[in-house]
Amino acid sequence: MLDLDAALFASYLTTVTGRVACLAGSDVTHIVDLGAGTGTGTFALLEQFPAARVTAVDSSAEMLDRLTEAARARGLGDRVSVLEADAGAGLPGITDADLVWASASLHHLDDPAAALAGIHTALRPGGLLAVAELDGMPRFLPADAVPDRPGLETRCRDALDTLHTEHVPHLGADWGALLTVAGLTVEQERTEQLELRSPLPEGAGRYAHLTLGGIRGTLDGRIDPADLAALDALLDGGPQDVRHRDDLVVRSTRQLWVARRPGR
Ligand SMILES: C[S@@+](CC[C@H](N)C(=O)[O-])C[C@H]1O[C@@H](n2cnc3c(N)ncnc32)[C@H](O)[C@@H]1O
Incomplete structure (x- = not known):
């Protein structure tokens, strides 16, 4: 799923890491990818910073x-090291990072303020933190995609938002304010609406299927059974299945904050 997202929105990832590279300057040798997952950010950053190595923390x-x-397969094994750690409890042994990249990871942490204090310590004075977040699950369907259940996707998102408020309370946080409180100076803050339309890139239908399948599992027993049945029809391989519809539009809202540790 993470790799598919990065492949579908590859140009966005290149643009965002390029923006970070412009702000970071040329003397970046040590990058930390916080909550690195499968390494989508790690590999994009290694391209932007040819002289850097990455510590991937997860x-x-x-x-x-x-x-x-994946690093080995790409011939990048000597530029990537890994650190298994709870990033909410600091970044053990790291004090010299030129750049910390945190994509879709900070909202998972129990105490983002404590994590940001740890990141502050891990950054060298003058180092940058880039926080990339998304506003929740991407959207795929026109409002009338399922004629007898208009607004299906909106209702699913509303139900997910309610769940997230309880279980992922930091999703959608005001990271700019939190970065400032952590003693970092916010230099850039942007929100972008991404949209992929027909002809859709390879993998878009599978991405929709994976995403809506996950939503269906999460919302089982939490939404109207008729909405669940309509979701099933989008996933079951039949005529309405998202993997072969021609009316899919992949929409996702992405945010970026770049902040600097004062000094030097
Ligand atoms: C949604 S994924 C994002 C992965 C990657 N940054 C990307 O953008 O493709 C979130 C990642 O954060 C990791 N994560 C969650 N809680 C964490 C914690 N407390 N400390 C370190 N990593 C954590 C998860 O294991 C997962 O790999």
């Missing part, structure tokens, strides 16, 4: 194994 050993394997 609390999941499985993710780090995948990332290590």
